[in-house]
Amino acid sequence: xxxxxxxxxxxxxxxxxLLTQVENxxxxxxxxxxxxxxxxxxxxxxxxxxxxxTGKSSLVNQLALHYRKSEGRRVGIVAVDxxxxxxxxxxxxxxxxxxxxxxxxxxxxxxxxxxxxLGGLAQAxxxxxxxxxxxxxxxxxxxxxxxxxxxxxxxxxxxxxxxVEAPGLGDDIQAIKAGILEIxxxxxxxxxxxxxxxxxxxxxxxxLELAHPMQHIFRHHGQYAPVTLPQKADAEVxxxxxxxxxxxxxxxxxxxxxxxxxxxxxxxxSGDWVARExxxxxxxxxxxxxxxxxxxxxxxLAPGEFERVIDRMVNRELSPWEAVSALxxxxxxxx
Amino acid sequence: xxxxxxxxxxxxxxxxxLLTQVENxxxxxxxxxxxxxxxxxxxxxxxxxxxxxTGKSSLVNQLALHYRKSEGRRVGIVAVDxxxxxxxxxxxxxxxxxxxxxxxxxxxxxxxxxxxxLGGLAQAxxxxxxxxxxxxxxxxxxxxxxxxxxxxxxxxxxxxxxxVEAPGLGDDIQAIKAGILEIxxxxxxxxxxxxxxxxxxxxxxxxLELAHPMQHIFRHHGQYAPVTLPQKADAEVxxxxxxxxxxxxxxxxxxxxxxxxxxxxxxxxSGDWVARExxxxxxxxxxxxxxxxxxxxxxxLAPGEFERVIDRMVNRELSPWEAVSALxxxxxxxx
Numbered sequence: 091x092x093x094x095x096x097x098x099x100x101x102x103x104x105x106x107x108l109l110t111q112v113e114n115x116x117x118x119x120x121x122x123x124x125x126x127x128x129x130x131x132x133x134x135x136x137x138x139x140x141x142x143x144t145g146k147s148s149l150v151n152q153l154a155l156h157y158r159k160s161e162g163r164r165v166g167i168v169a170v171d172x173x174x175x176x177x178x179x180x181x182x183x184x185x186x187x188x189x190x191x192x193x194x195x196x197x198x199x200x201x202x203x204x205x206x207x208l209g210g211l212a213q214a215x216x217x218x219x220x221x222x223x224x225x226x227x228x229x230x231x232x233x234x235x236x237x238x239x240x241x242x243x244x245x246x247x248x249x250x251x252x253x254v255e256a257p258g259l260g261d262d263i264q265a266i267k268a269g270i271l272e273i274x275x276x277x278x279x280x281x282x283x284x285x286x287x288x289x290x291x292x293x294x295x296x297x298l299e300l301a302h303p304m305q306h307i308f309r310h311h312g313q314y315a316p317v318t319l320p321q322k323a324d325a326e327v328x329x330x331x332x333x334x335x336x337x338x339x340x341x342x343x344x345x346x347x348x349x350x351x352x353x354x355x356x357x358x359x360s361g362d363w364v365a366r367e368x369x370x371x372x373x374x375x376x377x378x379x380x381x382x383x384x385x386x387x388x389x390x391l392a393p394g395e396f397e398r399v400i401d402r403m404v405n406r407e408l409s410p411w412e413a414v415s416a417l418x419x420x421x422x423x424x425x
Numbered sequence: 426x427x428x429x430x431x432x433x434x435x436x437x438x439x440x441x442x443l444l445t446q447v448e449n450x451x452x453x454x455x456x457x458x459x460x461x462x463x464x465x466x467x468x469x470x471x472x473x474x475x476x477x478x479t480g481k482s483s484l485v486n487q488l489a490l491h492y493r494k495s496e497g498r499r500v501g502i503v504a505v506d507x508x509x510x511x512x513x514x515x516x517x518x519x520x521x522x523x524x525x526x527x528x529x530x531x532x533x534x535x536x537x538x539x540x541x542x543l544g545g546l547a548q549a550x551x552x553x554x555x556x557x558x559x560x561x562x563x564x565x566x567x568x569x570x571x572x573x574x575x576x577x578x579x580x581x582x583x584x585x586x587x588x589v590e591a592p593g594l595g596d597d598i599q600a601i602k603a604g605i606l607e608i609x610x611x612x613x614x615x616x617x618x619x620x621x622x623x624x625x626x627x628x629x630x631x632x633l634e635l636a637h638p639m640q641h642i643f644r645h646h647g648q649y650a651p652v653t654l655p656q657k658a659d660a661e662v663x664x665x666x667x668x669x670x671x672x673x674x675x676x677x678x679x680x681x682x683x684x685x686x687x688x689x690x691x692x693x694x695s696g697d698w699v700a701r702e703x704x705x706x707x708x709x710x711x712x713x714x715x716x717x718x719x720x721x722x723x724x725x726l727a728p729g730e731f732e733r734v735i736d737r738m739v740n741r742e743l744s745p746w747e748a749v750s751a752l753x754x755x756x757x758x759x760x
Binding site (some may be wrong): 120123124127128130131141142143216258337364367368371372374375378380381382383384386387399401403404406409410411413414417418 | 458460463465466476478551608699702710713715718719721734735739741744746747748753
């Protein structure tokens, strides 16, 4: 029996072991991923991102509890922290979580800290999500800390992306970024019992209107304007809803789960599910190819060659662009 | 006269034009960068990073004013926003800045928003910094929004890295990340007039002690412990200082400039300046090589080949790992 087939048969020990193999990018892990791949594509992958201090982790916690208790679905949580090379914070986060979720065999939490390059983390995250999917988890929550490109890359792996904000962080010009809103399917204002919640909501609304000007015009005038007509009928355009939640007591969690379900429905009815699935897989392939290209490039170099080129750069004998040519053209010759 | 030599002769119009060429990665821009490269290596490159809401931009603003007024140095500011594909936020930030800094020909601000991949932004940032350096700016402040891998990559381009925190953001477990502290040469608690400044300082200190346990033991016991002896003498170990500032009124800015100067001195006296310069240039080369590898890979594919492979992945006929082999081995054959 292969590791992959043990995972498919529901063996929890094999499941945990495979996650480690995938994280370590071992040959066994890669083989198992290929064997499992035809069994993927059933889970709803939900990305959750937002700045530190927004209470993302406890929101994910509450969502997982809701899916378990109210809907009886199997839930996987992949908590990714690209900004930390240590796993300490993640472990602490897990301990906070475990109070509510421990003992339930249909919830599985995996924390992932960056142990090397960002590429490595995104690749490992994609692999771990595939294992959860093949193992029959219905909902997979992919949580990322922060709001940089790393999170955008990981968000590309999800069907539905939640962006979490909180009152009081929004008083800075830079706090609410249009770029992050672009990836949001649903906006959540967590810690909604704090002062300033109206300001945060107003700021999000006006940024949304900038990001979705056509839909805004549409709604505002209530009629079709031929020049600004989008490709799809009005009903099939998804405008990210703005929801409020208080993750410490569960307020707003059921409504959030409903909005997530509505988004999945929208994706299926509009045909966007297939498009998302395609761009998801394209993102996965892109991550793997970049890593393979860099690995093969370094393998193609003679020992010490890279260091000698850097030496010449330090001495200002070779510019960075000349260094690229020196290394890449040599590579082309030897190939 | 080439564009590069016009820049070296101090022509501001050529300078601004070259920045645009470098941002667009044009052939002319690359040629000029190679011509300018022997003239680089004189500036002190200072990275400034931190979460949204910490007041980073006004801190950078104040530092620039200080360098101009108190030290008469020429200052370049490169404001990088990897989380936004739009330049709107950056433009707004500039306008706020311009009130204090406009009209001074020895300050130049360049805002960079991500217009494509992260790789493209880091590459453009490295190039823009080289242009500032060759053009004779003494201090170059490289400001990045957020705290993800993108910021770490861009921090790798600097000699000295400031990490900015603010009170009130630190009540979340995840708010102060050990990974970000790892890249910090100097920690700044900005908005230090806000309540909670003591808590933030305490949290930073204890995280620092985790990150630098040896130095901590050292200091604590005040004697050499052979087993935990670092490679360098005590005086040559840099322990990131924690400073307070209020960027709205300039409090703490002179002290910050002093700490930055001390760090540069430390780098030079310990021999770490050369090591930093080397790893800086290695980071630049790495960025360029990754971009070139991906470009050449896509050029090597037959039209539609990539899309056909994705189609087979969507149909679960080909796993991501099989897709990599299919595309890369085909590439090796045709090479």
